[in-house]
Structure formats: C-alpha cells, structure tokens
Amino acid sequence: MANDYTAAVITLSDLGARGEREDTSGPALCDMLRGDGWNVVHTAILPDEIEQIKAALIDCADGKKVCLTVTTGGTGFSPRDVTPEATKAVIERECPGIPEAMRAESLRITPRGCLSREAAGIRGETLIVNCPGSEKAARECLGAVLPALKHGVEMLRGWSGNCAGTPEGRKEHHHHGG
Template identity: 40%
Template sequence: MRVATLTISTSKAADPGQDEGTAALADYVASMDARLVGAEVIPDDRDLISSRLTHWADGGAVDLILTSGGTGLAPGDVTPEATLAVMDREAPGIAEAMRLASRPHTRYWMMSRGVAGLRGSTLIINFPGNPRAIAQAGEPLRDVLRHAMALLIDPAPGHE
C-alpha cells in the first residue's frame, strides 16, 4: 500500500520546526506496514489542499492519502471542504469511527469535521492535527484500512 501524507497548517508550513504531525502520520503509516511515498506540509488554503489531493490521487502512484490538520471549527479550518470538493464517493463510517475512538481521550472529539472518501481508487482520510489524536483516532482503522485497500488495489471477484 502506497501512502502520501499531507500536513495542513499555515503556522507549521511557515516554521517546519513546529511540525510534529508529519512524524505522527509517518509512524501511523509504518504501523500498517505501508510504504510512505510522499509527505508535504502546506498552509490552510482550500484550493492548494484540493490541488495536492487531486495531484496525488490522479497520479496513480498513491493508494491512500492521509491528511492532518484543518478539521476543527476555526474559520481557517478548510480541510474537510477541500477534501469533499475532490471526492467521488464518501466513506462516512471511517470518519465516524475516528471520532468515536477519540471520545475517551478528549471532550473536543465532537468538534472534528474530518471526512473520508474516494477519488477514483484512492482513499483520502482527514486526521486531526494533534499528534496524539492521530494515533488515537487511527487505532480502530488499522485492520479495516488493510481490507479496504486490498479491495481498492486488487478487487476480489464480486467486489468490483
């Protein structure tokens, strides 16, 4: 499974030394025995986010895109809107599972607006920006993602 990560934060893009989210996403990718093929840090800009997601999804070299950041209620948090703009189909259960997994750890879990879905055969998932929250929210997805990616990469008969 080929994975690209996109950390979305205006402050972290301006000062990469502040960025812990990219490392947390890389750790998550490694925990799935997946191959990290790209990682970028970009500012909270809806058009730029959509452009990067489209570039990776349409390029054929990425099976899964994990984003981090920009999923809250602040005016500049536009990751879900940028992701929805490029998705063909939503996978709402993934985002719902992430929020439920976060519930025991923070009372702010319900403020996450992250989404998940497909552009072509590339799965895109919005993770929270907090490095601890990345691991917590991603925990229940690990095995499910392996199965989902197997279906997308090499569909079994009857699953096309």
C-alpha cells in the same frame, strides 16, 4: 505485497508551512503507517489554503496514484480549517464509517471529540482520510481505523483475494457492501 500499499501524508498548517512550527503529527502518522506495512512515498506540509489542499489531494490520487492519502490538520472550527471541505470537493464517494469510528474513539477520551470535522472518501482508486492536527489526536484517530484501511484499499483496487479471509485462514464477517 507490502510495497503495493503506497501512502501519502499531508500536514495542513499555516505555521508549519512557514517553518514557524515543527510538524510532529505528519512524522508520527508516517511512523504508524510504516509500522503497519505501508510504503509512505510522499509527504508535504501545506498552508490552510483550500485550493492548494485540493490540488495536493488530486495529485496524490490522479498523479502519484497512491493507495491512501492521510491528512493531518485543518479539521477544527477556525475559519481557516478547510481540510474537510477540500476533501469533500475532490472525492467521488464518501466513506462516513471512517470518521465515525475516529469520532467514537475520540469521544471515549474527551467530550471534545464531538467537535471533530474529519472527512474520508474515495477518489479514483485512492482512499483519502482526514485526521486532526494535534499529534496525540492524530495518532488516536488513525489508530482507530488503521486495521481496516488495507482491506478498504484491497476492495477499492480489486486486488485478488480481497475478501478471501484473514492471514490465519478463517473467514471474517464483512459489514460492507462487498
């Protein structure tokens, strides 16, 4: 079922979109996802333009119908950092636990972790997760939540056996609404 776990990775960077800065965060997140069994079917580098970001997120969910869209960049305090706003504009339900877990991990590393503005939510059957723009922070944040994302997608898509237990056959306690 590994290929059923489809993902898109979108890098948001004005400089990256103009070819003036090499994107290392997007490829790093792709590598992490592939290492966890995700099939990365789409990548893009876009400028920090809210309408373009919204259109890309909608296309990944409604058009490409990927299970997971991960963004990197545009989550800071700069006036052009609008990824969380674009995400919140297109999702139908928020998933606050995901950015909370990422912030908790970031705060273990630096007090600046409290300055993150990442969002996460659901559009249709697609989970959308914002990560920071720096490769190091993006890796740390995705790493904090990656072990839970497949289960989230399984619940979202109603795939059989979604709460049956772990591969080892033992049941886990679930802290979600089920």
